Amino acid sequence: MPGQLLFSSSSKQGSSCFVTNRSVMVDKCVGKSVPRKEGWEKVTGAALYVDDIVKPDMLHGATIRSTISRGKIDRITFEGDIPWDEFVIVTADDIPGENSTKMFVGEQPVLAKERVNHPEEPIVLIAHADPYLVRKARTQVKISYIEETPCLSIEDSLNKAPVVWGEDNLFKTIRINKGDVDAAQSEAEIIVEGEYFTGASEQLYIENNGMIGEYDAEEGVTVTGSMQCPYYVHPALCAVFNLPKNKVRVIQSDTGGGFGGKEDYPTIIAAHACLLAMKAGKPVKLIYDREEDMVATTKRHPSRTIIRSGHKKDGTLVFMDVDFALDGGAYMTLSPVVLSRGSIHAAGPYRCPNVKILGRAVATNYPPHGAYRGFGNPQSFFALERHMEKAAKQCGLTADEFRRRNFFREGDLTATQQVVQDRVDMRELLDQALEAADYHNKRERFKKENEGNPVKKGMGIAAFFHGSGFTGGGEQKMASIAGVEGTKDGKVRVLAASTEIGQGAKTIFSQIVADALKLPYDMIEVARPDTDDVPNSGPTVASRTCMVVGKLIQTASLALKQSLVQEGGLDEDYTPEQFAQACKDYVARNGKLRRYSQYEQPANIVWSDETYVGDAYGAYGWAIYVAEVSFDTRTYEARVNDFVALQEVGKVIHPIMAEGQVQGGVAQGIGYALYENIVWKNGRMMNGQMTNYIMPTAADLPVIRVLFAEQPYASGPQGAKGVGELPIDGPAPAIINAIEDATGVSVNQIPATPEILMKEMEAAGVC
Amino acid sequence: MSVKKHYSFLVNGENHTVESYPANRLLDVLREDLRLTGCKEGCGEGECGSCSVFLDDVMVNSCLVPIAQVQGRQVRTVEALSSDPLGKILQEKFLEHNGAQCGICTPGMLVAAITLLRRNSQPTLGEIQDGLAGNLCRCTGYKKIFDAVADAAQVAREQGVLEGGKA
Known part of the structure; x- marks a missing residue:
C-alpha cells in the first residue's frame, strides 16, 4: 500500500497542536486537533439545548398516543379532575394543510385521525401553562379502539399474515444482480448456508427530543429544537400549515446527540409544537421525557438475512445469494433508503463473480423503524461477517486466511459492478490490524488457557466498508448548497444547514475554511442552522457532512477570496489582517458578502436506480476490526477486553475528533452486540428506561484502540471521506466471532444477551 | 398535591x-x-x-x-465550576481532549470527575472507569473523558490543587 500512512493520534499530539494553533496564526489547520468550536459553552453548561430555552408566555405540551398496535379509533374522552377548559387541545381536525410528514410516499400522518397502525401513534395534543398539570392531564385522555389483528414479525409480514400495508406489505424491493448465480451453482465445490437475525436498537442520545413552536398570523410558524435536518422539517411544516416557504422558519438549538434518531422524527414533534402554538396563540414547548422518547421515536430496523454462498475448495467465492429483509414498522418513512444501503453493502468487500441480493423492507405494526448510525449496514455486515466465519470453517481455513483470499483487489467490481477505485489493500489493513491486536499470539495462548477454565477467551475479526454520502444518485438529486460569508467584523462565517450534533461539524468546517483561505482558525465562525439564514446543504446524515458539505464550503471559500481579490482590491498574497480589512470594506461598500457552492456530481460517477448497477457511492471507508472477548460459562456474560479499530477514511481532518467518533461508534456497536435489548409486547416497547435498556457505561468498555490509514480521496476536502457511521458496522460480528472462537458455539442473533447465550451454549452442550 | x-x-x-x-x-x-x-x-x-x-x-x-x-x-x-481551581482544570482538559462531544452529559461528568479526583488524586484507568460509571455518555465511548480526567489529575497535582497521594 504505497504512501499509506498509519498513525494513532495520541493525546500528547493533540495538546501540542492545541498550543501551536493558538500561537502560530496561519499554520495549516486540517490534520490538527484544534479545540472544538463550541467546546467552552459545553464544558461550562452555557450551551443552550431546547429544554434550556424559555419563551415569554410559553405553554407546555404533551402528546397522547395509541396504546394498541392496530385498529380504529372509537372514542376520545377527557376525564378526571382536570380543568379541561383551560387546556389547548389539538386533534387531526385542527391541521390546516396536509396531515403528512412528507417523508417518501408521505402516508405517515402527523396525527392519527380514524385509525392507528402502531402503538405510540400520536392522536391528541394538549397544552397548558402548568407543566405539572399537563403531566397529570395526559393520563386522563382516554381513547377506546376497535382492535384489528396486527402483523408483528418479518416472517408474518412476508407471508401476508395479515396484509397491513398496500397489497403485499412490501415497502420496497431491491434486486442486485451481478454475473449469474444460478449458472454458477455447479462450479461451487463447497456450499455454505446460514440465517442471521439482528434486533431493534435505540439511538439513546442523552438529550431527549424536543421542540418549541411559535405561530404568528403574519410571520407564519417558527420552530426551534433538537434536530439533525432543518430542511426535512421545513417542507413538512409548509405542507402541514399550508404556508409558503418564507412563512416557515426552522432553527436548530444545540443538540445533544442524534445518531440518526433525530433525522425524521423531529419533523413530527415540530409539527405538533406548532399546531399547539397556532391554536393557543402562544409559544408551546414540547419536550419528551426519556420513556416517551424511547418508546415512541424511531429505532434501528430489526433484520433477518439468509445467505447461501458457493466456494472453490481453496475458499474463493464462486457465488453469493443474499436474502436481506428489514422490519420497517407501520409506515414507510426512511425504510427504502435504509434497505438500499444495507443491500448494496450486503456482499461486503469481497471479490465474487456472481452475486444475487434480494432486499425487502416490510410493513409491520411496530412504531416505524428509522435511521440509526450505519443505516442498514450494521444489519447486513452482522449477517455477512458471521457467514464468512462459517464459510472459513467449512472451507478448512482460518478466519484471516479465508478473508485474505477473498478480499477485493484494485480494479475489482463490487456487487453493483462499481470499479473499486480506492487504492486500499484490505489484505494489508488486515495484517496491520492483526498485528496491533496481537491476534495470532493471543489466539494460541487462549487455546491453551481456555482448557478447563470457566472463563473462555477468543479473538474475532470483522472486515467491512461503508459508502460515504447519499446512495447512488441521491447527492445529485439533493443538489446541496453551502456557502461562506465575509462579515462586517472581518470574519468568515460558514453558512450550512448541516447541524453540529456532537460529531464536530462546526470545528471541521472551520478547519477546512481556515486552510482554504489561509486564515487562522479563530477567524472562522459557523452560523446557527436557521432556514432564514443558511441554504439547504442537505440533511446531517450518511457520513456526508465532511466529505460533501465540507467540499462545498471549501469551494465557496475560494469564490469568496476571488471576489475580494477581483472586486475588493485584496492582494493575492494577503495577511489575515488584510483579509479582515478587505471583508469589512467590502461589506461597508456593497452590503452582504456571501458566496455559495452547489453540489455537482463528479463526472466519473454513474448510477442507475432502476437496475442498481453503477457507482453506488463516490468513495468508501474501509475497516478491519478485531475484538478480544471473554465469555464466562457460569454467568453467560460476554465481555470485550480489547478492541482494535483500524480504518481508512481518507484524510483525517481532526485526529482526536475522528478517534472520538470511532470510539463512540464502537461503544454503540458493543452495546448493539451484547447489551441493548428491546422487549416488545404486542408491538409496544416495554423497557423504555435507562434502567432496563442497558447501554455500556464507563466500566463496561475496554479502551478502544483506534488506528487510521490515510488515502486522500480526490473529491473530498483535502482528501477527506466520511467517518461517522463506519465504526458501528463492525463491532457486532467481530465480537460474536470472538465468542465462537472462545467457545466453538455459533451464535447468529444479536443482541447476544446472557439469556440468549445461555440458550445457545446449553443447546451446544458447552455450559 | x-x-x-x-x-x-x-x-x-x-x-x-x-x-x-x-x-x-x-x-x-x-x-x-x-x-x-x-x-x-x-x-x-x-x-x-x-x-x-x-x-x-x-x-x-x-x-x-x-x-x-x-x-x-x-x-x-x-x-460555578470555573471559579473552582480543580473545576477549571477539568473544563480545560475536557476541551483539549475532546471529552465533550454533544455536551449534554458534560456538566454531570465534570461533577463526577471532581468527586473522583477529590477522593483519589492519582486514579488508575480502572479507578477512573469506576468513578465515572454512574454517568452515561453516548458519544465518546468514554476514552477521551478518561484522557481528560487523567491529564487534569496530573496538572492539578503539579499545580498543588490536589494533594500528591491517594486520600
Missing part, C-alpha cells in the same frame, strides 16, 4: 428562597425557578447522571432530590 412552601438554600454561594411543592425535584427548581440550566435531565430516574450537582459537597442526582431536603443546605452546579 400538598401545599407550596418556602425553601431557602445556597446555590453557588448565593442565597435563594423559592416557593415550591415539597416533592418538586431539585433539578426542576434549579432549571426552572433559578434558570440554572447547566444540569440536564437525561432520564429522570437517577441512571444517567446528567443532572449531577453537589449538595453539601456530595454528588447527587438532582432528579432524585425533593426540594424539601435542600432546605438550609448548599448546592453547587456546573455554572
Whole structure:
C-alpha cells in the first residue's frame, strides 16, 4: 500500500497542536486537533439545548398516543379532575394543510385521525401553562379502539399474515444482480448456508427530543429544537400549515446527540409544537421525557438475512445469494433508503463473480423503524461477517486466511459492478490490524488457557466498508448548497444547514475554511442552522457532512477570496489582517458578502436506480476490526477486553475528533452486540428506561484502540471521506466471532444477551 | 398535591428562597425557578447522571432530590465550576481532549470527575472507569473523558490543587 500512512493520534499530539494553533496564526489547520468550536459553552453548561430555552408566555405540551398496535379509533374522552377548559387541545381536525410528514410516499400522518397502525401513534395534543398539570392531564385522555389483528414479525409480514400495508406489505424491493448465480451453482465445490437475525436498537442520545413552536398570523410558524435536518422539517411544516416557504422558519438549538434518531422524527414533534402554538396563540414547548422518547421515536430496523454462498475448495467465492429483509414498522418513512444501503453493502468487500441480493423492507405494526448510525449496514455486515466465519470453517481455513483470499483487489467490481477505485489493500489493513491486536499470539495462548477454565477467551475479526454520502444518485438529486460569508467584523462565517450534533461539524468546517483561505482558525465562525439564514446543504446524515458539505464550503471559500481579490482590491498574497480589512470594506461598500457552492456530481460517477448497477457511492471507508472477548460459562456474560479499530477514511481532518467518533461508534456497536435489548409486547416497547435498556457505561468498555490509514480521496476536502457511521458496522460480528472462537458455539442473533447465550451454549452442550 | 412552601438554600454561594411543592425535584427548581440550566435531565430516574450537582459537597442526582431536603443546605452546579481551581482544570482538559462531544452529559461528568479526583488524586484507568460509571455518555465511548480526567489529575497535582497521594 504505497504512501499509506498509519498513525494513532495520541493525546500528547493533540495538546501540542492545541498550543501551536493558538500561537502560530496561519499554520495549516486540517490534520490538527484544534479545540472544538463550541467546546467552552459545553464544558461550562452555557450551551443552550431546547429544554434550556424559555419563551415569554410559553405553554407546555404533551402528546397522547395509541396504546394498541392496530385498529380504529372509537372514542376520545377527557376525564378526571382536570380543568379541561383551560387546556389547548389539538386533534387531526385542527391541521390546516396536509396531515403528512412528507417523508417518501408521505402516508405517515402527523396525527392519527380514524385509525392507528402502531402503538405510540400520536392522536391528541394538549397544552397548558402548568407543566405539572399537563403531566397529570395526559393520563386522563382516554381513547377506546376497535382492535384489528396486527402483523408483528418479518416472517408474518412476508407471508401476508395479515396484509397491513398496500397489497403485499412490501415497502420496497431491491434486486442486485451481478454475473449469474444460478449458472454458477455447479462450479461451487463447497456450499455454505446460514440465517442471521439482528434486533431493534435505540439511538439513546442523552438529550431527549424536543421542540418549541411559535405561530404568528403574519410571520407564519417558527420552530426551534433538537434536530439533525432543518430542511426535512421545513417542507413538512409548509405542507402541514399550508404556508409558503418564507412563512416557515426552522432553527436548530444545540443538540445533544442524534445518531440518526433525530433525522425524521423531529419533523413530527415540530409539527405538533406548532399546531399547539397556532391554536393557543402562544409559544408551546414540547419536550419528551426519556420513556416517551424511547418508546415512541424511531429505532434501528430489526433484520433477518439468509445467505447461501458457493466456494472453490481453496475458499474463493464462486457465488453469493443474499436474502436481506428489514422490519420497517407501520409506515414507510426512511425504510427504502435504509434497505438500499444495507443491500448494496450486503456482499461486503469481497471479490465474487456472481452475486444475487434480494432486499425487502416490510410493513409491520411496530412504531416505524428509522435511521440509526450505519443505516442498514450494521444489519447486513452482522449477517455477512458471521457467514464468512462459517464459510472459513467449512472451507478448512482460518478466519484471516479465508478473508485474505477473498478480499477485493484494485480494479475489482463490487456487487453493483462499481470499479473499486480506492487504492486500499484490505489484505494489508488486515495484517496491520492483526498485528496491533496481537491476534495470532493471543489466539494460541487462549487455546491453551481456555482448557478447563470457566472463563473462555477468543479473538474475532470483522472486515467491512461503508459508502460515504447519499446512495447512488441521491447527492445529485439533493443538489446541496453551502456557502461562506465575509462579515462586517472581518470574519468568515460558514453558512450550512448541516447541524453540529456532537460529531464536530462546526470545528471541521472551520478547519477546512481556515486552510482554504489561509486564515487562522479563530477567524472562522459557523452560523446557527436557521432556514432564514443558511441554504439547504442537505440533511446531517450518511457520513456526508465532511466529505460533501465540507467540499462545498471549501469551494465557496475560494469564490469568496476571488471576489475580494477581483472586486475588493485584496492582494493575492494577503495577511489575515488584510483579509479582515478587505471583508469589512467590502461589506461597508456593497452590503452582504456571501458566496455559495452547489453540489455537482463528479463526472466519473454513474448510477442507475432502476437496475442498481453503477457507482453506488463516490468513495468508501474501509475497516478491519478485531475484538478480544471473554465469555464466562457460569454467568453467560460476554465481555470485550480489547478492541482494535483500524480504518481508512481518507484524510483525517481532526485526529482526536475522528478517534472520538470511532470510539463512540464502537461503544454503540458493543452495546448493539451484547447489551441493548428491546422487549416488545404486542408491538409496544416495554423497557423504555435507562434502567432496563442497558447501554455500556464507563466500566463496561475496554479502551478502544483506534488506528487510521490515510488515502486522500480526490473529491473530498483535502482528501477527506466520511467517518461517522463506519465504526458501528463492525463491532457486532467481530465480537460474536470472538465468542465462537472462545467457545466453538455459533451464535447468529444479536443482541447476544446472557439469556440468549445461555440458550445457545446449553443447546451446544458447552455450559 | 400538598401545599407550596418556602425553601431557602445556597446555590453557588448565593442565597435563594423559592416557593415550591415539597416533592418538586431539585433539578426542576434549579432549571426552572433559578434558570440554572447547566444540569440536564437525561432520564429522570437517577441512571444517567446528567443532572449531577453537589449538595453539601456530595454528588447527587438532582432528579432524585425533593426540594424539601435542600432546605438550609448548599448546592453547587456546573455554572460555578470555573471559579473552582480543580473545576477549571477539568473544563480545560475536557476541551483539549475532546471529552465533550454533544455536551449534554458534560456538566454531570465534570461533577463526577471532581468527586473522583477529590477522593483519589492519582486514579488508575480502572479507578477512573469506576468513578465515572454512574454517568452515561453516548458519544465518546468514554476514552477521551478518561484522557481528560487523567491529564487534569496530573496538572492539578503539579499545580498543588490536589494533594500528591491517594486520600
